[in-house]
Amino acid sequence: MIRLDAESLRLYLVTDRALCGERGVAETVRPALAGGVTIVQLRDHEATTRELLDIARELRDITTAAGVPFVVDDRLDVALAVGADGVHLGQSDLHPVDARRVAGTQLIIGHSVSCIDEIEAVAEWPDGTVDYLGIGPVFATPTKPKAAAPLGIDGVREVLDGCELPAVAIGGIKDIHVAPLRAAGAAGVAVVSAVCAAPDPAAAARALLAAEEL
């Protein structure tokens, strides 16, 4: 089991089967890891559970080899079945308190928030319920059309002010936003299109990491 450390949230890849296109999810994740992605989340709301299980098992192997945490979106059952390091839970997913009770203390649990109220809710749960936050959307994004209103970089700073959990910013993020988002308090950035839709996922990942210094 791979645990989160201070570096794990620097460059968080969320998969999207359609954007990965013909090369497939595994052959997108593999070069992305070579390019420096620090954590991988499998997200696929179209797959059957059995399909999700198969791709999760493949990503589990690839991420283990890279020494990088692997997280499954929404499906705690799939995460447990393949020995993933964690599960990421949005506001419409399993409740994190229930998930922690079922999964025990070792599993990484991430949780999506889009406003201060949702961060305050997390603070009322038992200590250790959530390991990290996903905050967004920073910008509007076609990969999540039903998302809440975009926060912008200033909005991220406001929502994270005083927040003790490490947070990764998500939603329409490109290279130029990485340094400002880290300055606004994010431990790192989560990307979907910027890597999954890139012709060269390794180069795209390297460019995002290099942009920390811009």
Next chain:
Amino acid sequence: MIRLDAESLRLYLVTDRALCGERGVAETVRPALAGGVTIVQLRDHEATTRELLDIARELRDITTAAGVPFVVDDRLDVALAVGADGVHLGQSDLHPVDARRVAGTQLIIGHSVSCIDEIEAVAEWPDGTVDYLGIGPVFATPTKPKAAAPLGIDGVREVLDGCELPAVAIGGIKDIHVAPLRAAGAAGVAVVSAVCAAPDPAAAARALLAAEEL
């Protein structure tokens, strides 16, 4: 935790939110239990996980009060989170061997089969992987338009010949089919429309049980 016994599969109710209509799922299940339903499965592929969690918790309470096993379709995570008695896994769901490993020996695991090949696959898994089978569709049914070709009652008899696991027949079943299906080797019948869409779910359940003697 409520275990399966010889009577548990006699009348197996599978919920369908659309068919339950305005009275809702809980207020369909409650009278259906009063009418004699012997096991309840929550099936809802449209709900978000959080919605599923909420209705599962409600059905958990209602079925506990009735002393009847409660099973969640597909979602082992939701089943574990609400303390359901079991999970029902179709051919596209979590693999039963994985589910058994995650869930331990106590949880009821049901599995859908539609042909002899799928029953033979079950026989190759470790003993105790699956507790009961759902066999079907017996007849074509609008509640599962993508299902395999209907078996008919003779097909159920052929597929169950020599099968050691208790099986519940499913798919377009009405009162008149109950006695022939039991004679064909089914421990009971599973219904969706016949109870969920009935104006009086208690009366519909009673009629199905009375039809065992026809």
